[in-house]
Amino acid sequence: MVENEAEGEGRYRAPALDKGLDMIELLAAQEEGMTLKDISLALGRSPTELYRMLDRLARRGYVARRGDTYELTMKLFLLAHLRPPIRRLVGQAMPIMRRFTGAAEQACHLVKYDRGNLVVIAQVEAPGYWGVTIRVGARVGMVGTGSGHVLLAQASDEERRLMFEEHEWMPYEPRAPKDLEARLAQVRASGYESMESQQTAGVYNLSVPILGGNGTVLAALTCPFVRRLENPDAPDLDSVLALLLDAGRELSGIPAGA
The missing domain is CATH 1.10.10.10 (Winged helix-like DNA-binding domain superfamily/Winged helix DNA-binding domain)
Known part of the structure; x- marks a missing residue:
């Protein structure tokens, strides 16, 4: 007692x-x-x-x-990456992410939910001398980012409730809007999120889910798309989204064309 x-x-x-x-x-x-x-x-x-x-x-x-x-x-960060699931996911993702950045001419990063936080666990910079990147280890918002919408959309109602209960809201992060459920339903139906960044003007967040063998969401793959004025032949937003969807399907083990 x-x-x-x-x-x-x-x-x-x-x-x-x-x-x-x-x-x-x-x-x-x-x-x-x-x-x-x-x-x-x-x-x-x-x-x-x-x-x-x-x-x-x-x-x-x-x-x-x-x-x-x-x-x-960086010792704590390195220890976290020794966890087999994260090490395995990052190891599988990096070659695919590098191929995506080469074809899309855009940066990308991988975001995972971890005990109340959304954390960037891998990133690849855009080719060339400039681009929009988010550092590995950074926390990102849950309701104001493409990554957050994708992870929430793929979660069950109970999982989503727990995610909100555990989440450590950041000072600049907006609270969940009233139309969030409708937005998440749209993301779930389309299989991706495409939205203007709420943090950086001129950036469009493109995000797709990375799914495990049992259909659960493992992570979100996100591209902070910016239109490259110096290269008129660079892939446009729709082309980059198609490349990102292909990368997401490959990481999820979904055969091409399925």
Whole structure:
């Protein structure tokens, strides 16, 4: 009885672990490094109690020290990509994504839902010297992006409800509009999303689902389409969408023409 009560009220605590996780989450949100004093002020803790923890994180490679500042390394990101499902998906996707960018002359990225967040897990830049890309590891919105619409559209009603419950809404991210269900039904029927970007003017988000063997959605493949004025012969939006649909079907294991 005591054990159940403790579990229900969250009384199983690990202060040292919480302290380390607090610092990792704080540093992950910073564009630049932070001094020990800055970290202690942000967390409301004394520099003395944080220093040893920071030293251990640095020795284990999670944090790097640059002069008197600390910043997060890529170790957590690399550990996440050691998970077999993600490694396998990215490994299968990259050759297909590279072929797409070469033919479409556009960039593309792969987005996966992970415990409340939509995360870019792979990206390929457009050929040439410019293009629109989103960095790997970036979080994207759920209702204001093509990737989000595709992932929501392919989910069941119960899965969609849980996705909204778990989602960590970002400050700039719009809330779900009243006509979202109708939009998702349209995406589900067509098999893709094509919409003006709500983040960048002049960009059109083209997104298609990547499906698993049992029909569940694994990820979304998205192309931030921009019209290339320097090359009048570059594929237009409809042509790029057709190439993206082909890439999505190939990644989903759907035979050509099916």
